[in-house]
């Protein structure tokens with residue numbers, strides 16, 4: 142980690158949702174709107190306690206439009222006694238759309254396609270999985286929450302590059318103004334949408350981002366300078382030991 146000198150303009154806190162039903166079942170999830178497990182609810186509450194213990198109290202929260210992120214934000218903010226802050230949501234913070242892999246078991250996919258193809262789909266920057274069929278039971282076509290989304294923006298699959306491209310307009314238009322106003326901003330989202338944001342913030346190369354995994358439920362703090370560059374590259378997890386272990390577990394999924 143390197144630190145640069147200079148004034149802080151604002152503080153960003155990234156929080157990946159707690160364990161979901163499909164994390165527990167080891168299934169590719171993407172845009173499927175699964176709920177938190179009891180363990181995931183506990184992780185979300187613990188995330189909020191960490192915020193309180195570190196006096197890191199959000200003024201505003203941005204979430205995806207998916208239940209697991211929305212509920213994580215609510216549970217965490219409740220635990221931090223900040224349940225009353227302003228909330229904004231966008232599909233642009235959604236998890237990466239996992240295409241035809243949605244609903245598939247990660248271990249079975251690894252066994253069927255082999256390590257190289259599995260990791261290409263999971264962690265390469267620019268290789269999306271095959272697109273999901275509109276009639277697939279795990280397709281989001283027809284989901285009312287995307288009714289106003291122009292058809293050409295509705296993904297059928299995404300690689301991380303696609304996520305960076307669809308996430309950045311929301312970052313610049315909605316999150317950055319809150320940061321520049323000096324607010325402490327909580328973003329409650331997903332493993333891959335947060336990897337996309339961290340890639341942008343830390344200017345991580347297309348190759349190196351493959352190795353970065355974000356643990357569930359542990360707040361990651363970024364203090365940003367006026368150019369929105371992190372004062373500490375990689376940010377700071379509020380519980381670094383737990384974060385290291387949990388990130389390694391994410392990396393090993395499927396095995």
Ligand SMILES: O=C(O)[C@@H](CO)OP(=O)(O)O
Pocket residue numbers: 164168169170171172236237239263332333391394
């Ligand atoms: O299934 C998913 O949508 C994601 C996050 O849970 O998984 P992965 O870490 O394999 O990209």
